[in-house]
Amino acid sequence: MNRLARYLPPAMHQQMQAYRFEQDSCRYLLGKMLLLKGLVAQGYHSDILSEIQYNEFNKPWLDETVSFNISHSGDHIICAVSKSLRVGIDIEEVKPTELTDFTDCFSAAEWQCIRQEDNLLTNFYRFWTRKEAVLKADGRGLGIPLKELEVVNDQVLVGTAVWHLKALDILEGYAIHMASSEEVKEDISLRAIQF
Incomplete structure (x- = not known):
């Protein structure tokens, strides 16, 4: 998990560590890694997770193009x-x-x-x-x-x-x-x- 966690921006790393159970932390991390792979496959750079924002309903988003x-x-x-x-x-x-x-x-x-x-x-x-x-x-x-x-x-x-x-x-x-x-x-x- 540590090998993959280094790809998370600090805010996401902190959120991953806030989970009470290791299984939940692992799911969070793997979900973000799937997202990163998907975004990179769409042409985004490998640090794109740091640019994710959240709307007023807590839905994550990047920009209007994805x-x-x-x-x-x-x-x-x-x-x-x-x-x-x-x-x-x-x-x-x-x-x-x-x-x-x-x-x-x-x-x-x-x-x-x-x-x-x-x-x-x-x-x-x-x-x-x-x-x-x-x-x-x-x-x-x-x-x-x-x-x-x-x-x-x-x-x-x-x-x-x-x-x-x-x-x-x-x-x-x-x-x-x-x-x-x-x-x-x-x-x-x-x-x-x-x-």
């Missing part, structure tokens, strides 16, 4: 970087959870769709990652009430913005969705990176 987002769950970390679209991404490990805790997070139409599938738990996580991906792409996070953000369709209207959802079925036992400002018709470039 959009990025990081998510992690279980043993996996995923990062989306784009120079042509605004993006948000979410990954969740499909594991037992008390669905009644989420009653107020979904609309009646969403619950109806969730309950239609044979595997209720998997479908719940599919809808949860859809919702989270849109919230992250939009940039306001929980500034948007969850129940008011309906993700039944692959196009989601938030104010005047339309977000396009794409399922990424790349990991067994995980639900992953990406939201983007335009429909992604071509294949998404996926890379597994070992640090």
